[in-house]
Amino acid sequence: MDDLIADFVAECREMLEALGGEIVAWEAEPEDRARLDSIFRFVHTVKGNCGFFEFPRLEALSHAAEDALADVRAGRRQADGPLVSAVLAIIDRIGEMIAAIDAGEDMPAGDDSALIDALAPGAEPVAPVAVACAETAKAAAAPRTIRLSVELLDRVMSTVSDMVLARNELARRLRESEHEVAVDGAFERLSAIIAEMRDAITRTRMQRIENLFVGLPRMIRDLSSELGKQVLVDIEGGDVELDREMIEMIRDPLTHIIRNSVDHGIETPAERLKTGKREIGILAISARQSGNQILIDIQDDGRGIDGHKLAEKALAAGIIDAASAKALTTREQLALIFEAGLSTAKAVTSISGRGVGMDVVRSNIERIGGIVEVDSKPGEGTRMTLRVPLTLTIIPALSVSIGDHHFAIPRSAIDEIVRANGESVLLDSVGGAGVATIRGKRLPQVCLADILGLASNVEASERKLIVLRPAGGDVYALAVDRIHDHEELVVKPAAPAVMATGLYAGTTLADDGSPILLLDPAGLAEVGGVKLESVERAARIAAGPDAREARATEVLLFRGLDGSRKAIRLALVDRIEEVEPKAIRKAAGQLRAQVGEAILPLAGATKDQLAGDKIRLFRVNDGSQEVAYAFAEVLDFATLDHEVIHSDQSGEVGAVTLVNGEPAELIDAHWLFASLATAPRRAAKPLVCHLPGDDPWIHNLLRPIVEAAGYRVIADSDADEEEPDLVIASKGSEAAANAPSDRTIWLRADPEGEGKKDDSIYRYDRAGLLMALKSASSGRGK
Amino acid sequence: MTALLLVVEIAGQRVALPSSDAESVVELDTLIPVPRAAPHVAGLSALRSRVLTVIDARRSLDLGETECADGIREAVVVELDGHHYALIVDQVEDVVESLGEPTAIRGAMEAGWSRVARGMVETEMGPILLVDVAALVSGPDQSRVAA
Numbered sequence A: 001m002d003d004l005i006a007d008f009v010a011e012c013r014e015m016l017e018a019l020g021g022e023i024v025a026w027e028a029e030p031e032d033r034a035r036l037d038s039i040f041r042f043v044h045t046v047k048g049n050c051g052f053f054e055f056p057r058l059e060a061l062s063h064a065a066e067d068a069l070a071d072v073r074a075g076r077r078q079a080d081g082p083l084v085s086a087v088l089a090i091i092d093r094i095g096e097m098i099a100a101i102d103a104g105e106d107m108p109a110g111d112d113s114a115l116i117d118a119l120a121p122g123a124e125p126v127a128p129v130a131v132a133c134a135e136t137a138k139a140a141a142a143p144r145t146i147r148l149s150v151e152l153l154d155r156v157m158s159t160v161s162d163m164v165l166a167r168n169e170l171a172r173r174l175r176e177s178e179h180e181v182a183v184d185g186a187f188e189r190l191s192a193i194i195a196e197m198r199d200a201i202t203r204t205r206m207q208r209i210e211n212l213f214v215g216l217p218r219m220i221r222d223l224s225s226e227l228g229k230q231v232l233v234d235i236e237g238g239d240v241e242l243d244r245e246m247i248e249m250i251r252d253p254l255t256h257i258i259r260n261s262v263d264h265g266i267e268t269p270a271e272r273l274k275t276g277k278r279e280i281g282i283l284a285i286s287a288r289q290s291g292n293q294i295l296i297d298i299q300d301d302g303r304g305i306d307g308h309k310l311a312e313k314a315l316a317a318g319i320i321d322a323a324s325a326k327a328l329t330t331r332e333q334l335a336l337i338f339e340a341g342l343s344t345a346k347a348v349t350s351i352s353g354r355g356v357g358m359d360v361v362r363s364n365i366e367r368i369g370g371i372v373e374v375d376s377k378p379g380e381g382t383r384m385t386l387r388v389p390l391t392l393t394i395i396p397a398l399s400v401s402i403g404d405h406h407f408a409i410p411r412s413a414i415d416e417i418v419r420a421n422g423e424s425v426l427l428d429s430v431g432g433a434g435v436a437t438i439r440g441k442r443l444p445q446v447c448l449a450d451i452l453g454l455a456s457n458v459e460a461s462e463r464k465l466i467v468l469r470p471a472g473g474d475v476y477a478l479a480v481d482r483i484h485d486h487e488e489l490v491v492k493p494a495a496p497a498v499m500a501t502g503l504y505a506g507t508t509l510a511d512d513g514s515p516i517l518l519l520d521p522a523g524l525a526e527v528g529g530v531k532l533e534s535v536e537r538a539a540r541i542a543a544g545p546d547a548r549e550a551r552a553t554e555v556l557l558f559r560g561l562d563g564s565r566k567a568i569r570l571a572l573v574d575r576i577e578e579v580e581p582k583a584i585r586k587a588a589g590q591l592r593a594q595v596g597e598a599i600l601p602l603a604g605a606t607k608d609q610l611a612g613d614k615i616r617l618f619r620v621n622d623g624s625q626e627v628a629y630a631f632a633e634v635l636d637f638a639t640l641d642h643e644v645i646h647s648d649q650s651g652e653v654g655a656v657t658l659v660n661g662e663p664a665e666l667i668d669a670h671w672l673f674a675s676l677a678t679a680p681r682r683a684a685k686p687l688v689c690h691l692p693g694d695d696p697w698i699h700n701l702l703r704p705i706v707e708a709a710g711y712r713v714i715a716d717s718d719a720d721e722e723e724p725d726l727v728i729a730s731k732g733s734e735a736a737a738n739a740p741s742d743r744t745i746w747l748r749a750d751p752e753g754e755g756k757k758d759d760s761i762y763r764y765d766r767a768g769l770l771m772a773l774k775s776a777s778s779g780r781g782k
Numbered sequence B: 001m002t003a004l005l006l007v008v009e010i011a012g013q014r015v016a017l018p019s020s021d022a023e024s025v026v027e028l029d030t031l032i033p034v035p036r037a038a039p040h041v042a043g044l045s046a047l048r049s050r051v052l053t054v055i056d057a058r059r060s061l062d063l064g065e066t067e068c069a070d071g072i073r074e075a076v077v078v079e080l081d082g083h084h085y086a087l088i089v090d091q092v093e094d095v096v097e098s099l100g101e102p103t104a105i106r107g108a109m110e111a112g113w114s115r116v117a118r119g120m121v122e123t124e125m126g127p128i129l130l131v132d133v134a135a136l137v138s139g140p141d142q143s144r145v146a147a
Helices: A002-028 A035-055 A056-073 A079-101 A113-117 A150-176 A181-203 A216-227 A246-267 A268-276 A308-317 A321-328 A330-338 A357-365 A447-450 A521-527 A533-543 A545-551 A669-676 A696-708 A766-778 B111-116 B133-138 B143-145
Strands: A131-133 A204-208 A231-236 A241-243 A281-291 A293-298 A371-378 A383-387 A394-402 A407-411 A414-419 A425-430 A433-438 A441-447 A463-468 A476-480 A482-492 A504-509 A517-518 A552-559 A565-569 A572-579 A582-587 A592-593 A598-603 A615-621 A628-633 A635-640 A653-659 A662-667 A687-690 A711-714 A726-730 A742-748 B003-011 B011-016 B024-029 B041-047 B050-056 B073-080 B085-089 B091-097 B117-123 B126-131
Touching: A002 A035, A002 A216, A035 A056, A035 A079, A056 A113, A079 A113, A079 A482, A079 B126, A131 A447, A150 A181, A204 A246, A216 A231, A216 A246, A241 A246, A246 A281, A246 A293, A246 A357, A246 A383, A308 A321, A308 A330, A330 A357, A330 A371, A357 A371, A394 A447, A394 A463, A394 A476, A407 A482, A433 A463, A433 A476, A433 A669, A441 A447, A447 A476, A447 A521, A463 A482, A463 A521, A476 A521, A482 A517, A504 B050, A517 A521, A517 B041, A565 A653, A572 A592, A592 A615, A592 A628, A598 A615, A598 A669, A628 A669, A653 A726, A696 A711, A696 A726, A696 A766, A742 A766, B003 B117, B003 B126, B024 B085, B041 B085, B050 B073, B073 B091, B073 B133, B085 B133, B111 B117, B111 B133
Parallel strands: A131 A231, A231 A281, A407 A517, A441 A476, A565 A662, A598 A628, A687 A711, A687 A726, A726 A742, B011 B126, B050 B085
Antiparallel strands: A204 A241, A281 A293, A293 A383, A371 A383, A394 A407, A394 A482, A414 A463, A425 A433, A433 A441, A463 A476, A482 A504, A504 A517, A552 A565, A552 A635, A572 A615, A582 A592, A592 A598, A615 A628, A653 A662, B003 B011, B003 B091, B024 B073, B041 B050, B073 B085, B117 B126
């Protein structure tokens, strides 16, 4: 009997889990027959079994739900919000009871009649309905499966590993002995089968991430109705496979981020309407595989994170000092959210905002070799990205050796490998500390043999340098004697006595069956005395995607008129022009070059540098405006693959970096446009301003100001054909009596207005007038 | 109560380990050293597809060092907290039945032995010191490692 009950409990659990997503999806599409059927099947199964096991309360509950759902199935009733809520409440109660049966406890006390009554048509809803679900993964139905204990699986896995080792041994023996050719053939076949088996058994450890996602719609639904918010959940990529243990490791961090998004990110419907958004917030969760990493994005369209506020809070909490607070970039400001003891929540709620959490999320993710990134725009939303390795246990590694000792280094931490006697590498000792200069960049350098206290018979200059970047940290160079092979290693935790050294991340077996220690790059740095902490925060950011994108940036390398080596991002340069020096002149406080029909603001030159027959110019385009940049000669095309050191002061040169091994100044194109370009040369469609009447003051004095602000001015005769975006009229002028009031600026001749209600502008109040013009143009499109 | 004891010789002393702790007795041939680990960790070895952390019982007791250079050593495989260890002993002698509960030893023992002693048990071979495997594995500098 006990066995039967255990089976019943297991079956119910499995169905409950699969049902979590289905029921919310059903709510979104009540006419979806397939989902209705699977829910019906569940309550029906429970009912059938309960009668047999004598669980009267369970039976009553499931019976009531079955009746109501049967009515829907038969078309006697329409599935609506209250019904879904009532069914959900009943399924929850069934879940509680099953948990109690499983634990061998008594049934939780309580009366179920309220739940059953709520099923009746027109009954008071149990809980407000708030969530719709647009799950893209249509088929949530469980595939044909059997349950296996994890222990058994692990045993099979270890047996297969033994088999591989035995095969290797056999291979060696076969090579040494004389035998028939037929034996070779049979052995080859055996090898292939073993390899296939190893693959298959490795895959049993993989699970679809759907297992993690399936409970989310339900959780978000409950959370949002508790908070009075409306959230649309969009889940994608449920079929991505991930190591079973890994799924467990990211469950908590993911849940935490989602709770934060719903609680702090997404606004209440009223707030959302006020800011011009749809009242339903969107929470998109997606998973995808990228190389040997899984990327999980959690994106909301809520209020976003205010980086400045974070920086202020961090300053107040003493996490950063005033100087570094000022120097933070937006990305760095946002990354402060991961600092311990910082919360942007105004009030502590029951769901989140206790100032613990995001730091725990980060440390949990980093512990499994992953990275969390945050990107946010105030008012537009927040995106959190979890990057985690595919599996906890199989990692790609590089094997290295000191003398006869072999070690493995996780490949994810390796930036590059260089020879110590290579051309662009210099080794120095500064006060006993090793410094490696690799292509002009100085890195702390330590020798693995010294850290481990091993004798090395390899000259320092013959060693290989491995540039390591421990999880989110700074880089350093590690000198090893020899580098052997890339291998995929099955890593197991090492015994405490081994881990206590702080040098190792685990142990593993090489193909020949001998154990290998996996080195921990961060631990090596610490034991080796390399200080990585001071740049930790900045380096964490540098490790993010921005740095990688920057690495791939193509630049045009050129020599400026002042002779210096400069670089400009290639994408910005439209083309190269040649003009005569006389085409360049100082006008309106700025050097300007005439190129064809256009007059462009000119940078990169001073008046007296403009000698010679021809002046060569880049035409730099930001999409709507153009500026010209004078230069002497184009040197090369290159990609930015080095650290970009940003300038503290804003100016023409925004940063310096190494291009092809020599320093170059990087032109700050943003600064160019910000300081040189004026109004957009041509807006997509200029705004139209109607100046009614033929008042000479308006046409002679006002019109130039209005045109300078980017408006096209039309007269009365055109105003009938074209609807103006703005009307400017003198107060009391009859010509504009029928102008639309919300798009009209009234001007008055008297400096003093006629009381509070008078929103007209004094005709010589230039600042007020420009402000009104600006707000009218920015309000366009609303 | 009678329990089976594995009688081994460590540093010339005949001692007993609870045989329920011992998984198997193996002969180690390869030994991969673990640089910078505590001195009683002699290295790593592989038993089928498992990695064994090899503990030199002599060093754990501060009674010198087992000479490992000559190759094959006898070792007792034990499992503690999910990790597998191999304890290098001088030699494995026999499995005997204990004839009673361990009793406290009143005499003064050498420092290393007193740390791992669980008491004295009577056997057919006479009184034998019963050794605590966990204490043997954790080594002499347990307090320092923990701190």
